Amino acid sequence: xxxxxxxxxxxxxxSSPDALPAAxxxxxxxxxxxxxxxxxxxxxxxxxxPMGRGGARDGAAAAPPWHSLPxxxxxxxxxxxxxxxxxxxxxxxxxxxxxxxxxxRRRLAVANCYAAAPRDAVDRFPSVRAAEVKxxxxxxxxxxVPPAWGAEAAPWVAAAADGWPLLEELSFKRMVVxxxxxxxxASSFRNFQVLRLVSCEGFSTAGLAAITEGCRNLRELDLxxxxxxxxxxxxxxxxxESFTSLETLNFSCLEGEVNFAVLERLVSRCxxxxxLKLNNAIPLDKVASLLRKAPQLVELxxxxxxxxxxxxxxxxxxxxxxxCKSLRRLSGAWDAVPDYLPAFYCVCExxxxxxxxxxxxxxxxxxxxxxxxxxxxxLWVMDLIEDHGLAVVxxxxxxxxxxxxxxxxxxGAGQVLLTERGLVDVSASCPMxxxxxxxxxxxxxxxxxxxxxxxxxxxxxxLCILEPRTPDYVTRESLxxxxxxxxxxxxxxxxxxxxxxLTDLVFKSIGANGNCLEMLSIAFAxxxxxxxxxxxxxxxxxxxxxxxxCPFGNKPLLANAAKLETMRSLWMxxxxxxxxxxxxxxxxxxxxxxxxxxxxxxxxxxxSLPDDSPVETLYVYRTIAGPRSDTPDYVQIV
Amino acid sequence: MELELGxxxxxxxxxxxxxxxxxxxxxxxxxxxxFLRDDDDDGDHGNGEDDxxxxxxxxxxxxxxxxxxxxxxxxxxxxxxxxxxxxxxKMEGVPIGRKxxxxxxxxxxxxxxxxxxxxxxxxxxxxDPYAVTYxxxxxxxxxxxxxxxxxxxxxxxxLKILLV
Numbered sequence: 126x127x128x129x130x131x132x133x134x135x136x137x138x139x140s141s142p143d144a145l146p147a148a149x150x151x152x153x154x155x156x157x158x159x160x161x162x163x164x165x166x167x168x169x170x171x172x173x174x175p176m177g178r179g180g181a182r183d184g185a186a187a188a189p190p191w192h193s194l195p196x197x198x199x200x201x202x203x204x205x206x207x208x209x210x211x212x213x214x215x216x217x218x219x220x221x222x223x224x225x226x227x228x229x230r231r232r233l234a235v236a237n238c239y240a241a242a243p244r245d246a247v248d249r250f251p252s253v254r255a256a257e258v259k260x261x262x263x264x265x266x267x268x269x270v271p272p273a274w275g276a277e278a279a280p281w282v283a284a285a286a287d288g289w290p291l292l293e294e295l296s297f298k299r300m301v302v303x304x305x306x307x308x309x310x311a312s313s314f315r316n317f318q319v320l321r322l323v324s325c326e327g328f329s330t331a332g333l334a335a336i337t338e339g340c341r342n343l344r345e346l347d348l349x350x351x352x353x354x355x356x357x358x359x360x361x362x363x364x365x366e367s368f369t370s371l372e373t374l375n376f377s378c379l380e381g382e383v384n385f386a387v388l389e390r391l392v393s394r395c396x397x398x399x400x401l402k403l404n405n406a407i408p409l410d411k412v413a414s415l416l417r418k419a420p421q422l423v424e425l426x427x428x429x430x431x432x433x434x435x436x437x438x439x440x441x442x443x444x445x446x447x448x449c450k451s452l453r454r455l456s457g458a459w460d461a462v463p464d465y466l467p468a469f470y471c472v473c474e475x476x477x478x479x480x481x482x483x484x485x486x487x488x489x490x491x492x493x494x495x496x497x498x499x500x501x502x503x504l505w506v507m508d509l510i511e512d513h514g515l516a517v518v519x520x521x522x523x524x525x526x527x528x529x530x531x532x533x534x535x536x537g538a539g540q541v542l543l544t545e546r547g548l549v550d551v552s553a554s555c556p557m558x559x560x561x562x563x564x565x566x567x568x569x570x571x572x573x574x575x576x577x578x579x580x581x582x583x584x585x586x587x588l589c590i591l592e593p594r595t596p597d598y599v600t601r602e603s604l605x606x607x608x609x610x611x612x613x614x615x616x617x618x619x620x621x622x623x624x625x626x627l628t629d630l631v632f633k634s635i636g637a638n639g640n641c642l643e644m645l646s647i648a649f650a651x652x653x654x655x656x657x658x659x660x661x662x663x664x665x666x667x668x669x670x671x672x673x674x675c676p677f678g679n680k681p682l683l684a685n686a687a688k689l690e691t692m693r694s695l696w697m698x699x700x701x702x703x704x705x706x707x708x709x710x711x712x713x714x715x716x717x718x719x720x721x722x723x724x725x726x727x728x729x730x731x732x733s734l735p736d737d738s739p740v741e742t743l744y745v746y747r748t749i750a751g752p753r754s755d756t757p758d759y760v761q762i763v
Numbered sequence: 764m765e766l767e768l769g770x771x772x773x774x775x776x777x778x779x780x781x782x783x784x785x786x787x788x789x790x791x792x793x794x795x796x797x798f799l800r801d802d803d804d805d806g807d808h809g810n811g812e813d814d815x816x817x818x819x820x821x822x823x824x825x826x827x828x829x830x831x832x833x834x835x836x837x838x839x840x841x842x843x844x845x846x847x848x849x850x851x852x853k854m855e856g857v858p859i860g861r862k863x864x865x866x867x868x869x870x871x872x873x874x875x876x877x878x879x880x881x882x883x884x885x886x887x888x889x890x891d892p893y894a895v896t897y898x899x900x901x902x903x904x905x906x907x908x909x910x911x912x913x914x915x916x917x918x919x920x921x922l923k924i925l926l927v
Binding site: 264266267268269271272273324350380531532535536564589591593622646648673674 | 838875
């Protein structure tokens with residue numbers, strides 16, 4: 126009896142009918158989510174056997190050998206696999222399973238648009254109904270990637286239009302989506318239902334008009350933090366009067382005006398509308414009248430929340446919100462007059478998510494409001510809440526799972542509004558807290574060690590001390606000890622961002638203890654190549670590594686070249702890399718694309734430069750598509 | 764491949780890794796400094812690292828304000844404090860002006876990109892070189908690019924694109 130290695134896509138079949146394909150134990154599947162429902166032997170398969178082509182088998186016969194299960198049976202079994210990683214593991218069992226899995230896959234997530242060619246993805250998974258594609262590297266969010274870098278959605282839309290006519294959902298993140306793309310989407314997929322664009326650019330309200338006019342079955346139009354050019358086309362008016370299927374409408378990032386009467390009629394007739402996120406152009410009194418039309422809303426994003434205080438507007442708001450019994454998620458640009466906040470008190474108890482990260486409201490009214498939100502799971506807020514506000518959160522929001530605190534004055538005089546105290550309090554009192562993004566002015570090792578001890582259940586810990594290389598403000602030491610405590614204690618940590626004064630030693634700890642770590646962000650840290658070597662030689666599950674302004678050089682990169690193929694991507698900017706090492710890396714690792722980016726002002730071809738030329742930005746990613754052909758002149762592929 | 768790593772940085776006896784990285788891009792720097800080194804906070808770094816005398820790019824004293832680095836702190840432009848930063852943009856020879864939201868742009872590169880889209884070369888200048896200028900609070904017209912991007916966002920009242 127031969128033992129099959131789970132991971133190999135084996136051509137030969139298991140020799141014994143009892144050999145359980147151990148797909149569920151594949152190391153690629155995250156342990157906590159490994160499915161245990163992949164076909165187990167015995168009665169279940171005997172019951173399933175009469176389905177499909179094997180109809181001649183009667184129920185009382187012995188269970189069929191694994192390799193001759195009809196595709197329909199396999200596809201049905203695979204439909205229970207919740208995670209793409211599990212489906213990938215199942216596909217690796219044998220050729221038969223590979224075929225059945227890929228032909229029946231309905232959801233495809235392409236985390237790097239350059240990792241595979243769009244046509245290949247469409248050919249490989251012909252039945253996809255929902256696709257998500259991500260483009261630019263994460264640091265593009267902070268202006269580190271100049272314009273026209275690439276990540277065009279057009280090839281993906283074209284391939285999808287060709288090969289996935291039944292496509293229902295499309296999601297793009299950090300990509301360039303043009304009006305032509307939107308027009309093609311509107312005209313190519315007769316059952317198109319969900320469009321989600323996150324941090325994209327390149328389109329205008331004219332493209333939106335094509336969507337609203339052409340997608341008769343649209344359920345979700347979700348525009349998050351895109352840069353949309355306003356062509357003053359009345360895109361909202363293009364929804365036909367007969368159109369009623371909308372469930373999600375989010376245009377919070379749109380700058381321009383919308384026709385309010387049209388919006389109101391749309392909201393009135395879409396009885397299934399659950400999520401409505403307005404933009405800044407909609408004033409408060411209009412929000413009230415929309416709520417009266419849509420009391421079934423689950424998620425609301427308010428528009429401009431500043432208005433002079435009128436007692437009748439207050440009463441209107443209060444009445445409108447009182448009718449919204451299902452409201453669970455609230456967000457908005459609250460340059461709020463704090464006097465209006467009590468109008469919302471009736472929804473506080475039901476809220477699970479509160480996003481005030483655009484809100485400059487502060488003071489006791491804000492804190493009183495949050496303290497009434499006893500069931501809050503997700504809180505995004507500005508540092509205007511201050512330590513004492515977070516202390517109140519700690520005492521009131523015992524179900525808190527995710528906290529994000531943003532800086533209100535990122536470039537300012539360094540007036541410290543928020544210290545480590547706030548985070549210590551919240552992590553001490555909120556037992557379910559597992560995800561944190563925290564911008565603050567100061568930190569100590571003691572605080573981090575306390576936090577680590579209180580909250581070993583962190584899955585995401587991102588701490589940004591605003592001033593680079595800030596040490597422990599009490600001891601003046603580096604924050605190595607604090608962050609080491611975090612990674613040692615939080616065994617399930619998947620995402621980590623470090624900041625403050627850090628030496629190579631913290632990376633030794635991260636490398637050794639970050640056994641679930643998938644994404645790591647490092648800035649202004651470390652003292653030598655050793656730091657990077659610790660990371661690349663440890664961190665077994667690392668997928669994305671982004672580094673800026675660290676003294677890391679060529680050696681650890683070349684010594685750990687093979688590691689890069691196990692990762693999705695590596696970003697290194699303003700480090701100590703030279704061209705020669707990048708050339709060596711590219712030569713050694715043909716399945717990586719090694720991209721060099723220099724100042725857009727300089728366009729001399731990379732071939733002419735000597736090996737010791739400094740490299741300002743390196744972006745490396747694995748790909749089965751070969752080098753991309755759409756690089757701008759400031760990007761060179763080595 | 765053998766990796767030799769000691770605790771000291773590879774090619775230097777005594778200076779820290781930071782200076783190595785400084786040397787790495789001290790050469791061939793373009794005229795527009797993309798970031799500034801924060802050399803005034805030596806007092807905060809108790810580890811004996813020698814920061815002084817390391818200035819390469821221009822150091823601009825900004826009083827109490829934090830020095831501006833590109834992309835730092837890592838907040839998305841949507842989360843940055845929004846002033847009403849739509850400014851008028853006029854181009855020499857083009858009758859109709861545009862408006863651009865400076866706070867939606869994270870860098871000079873992004874601004875130039877937007878301006879190229881707004882004023883494509885077909886309109887008047889046919890690809891001729893141009894200069895982007897801005898009007899400051901006291902009425903002076905300045906060339907964009909000399910000061911950190913964030914300062915321009917704060918002080919620019921309107922833009923004018925001149926043919927060179």
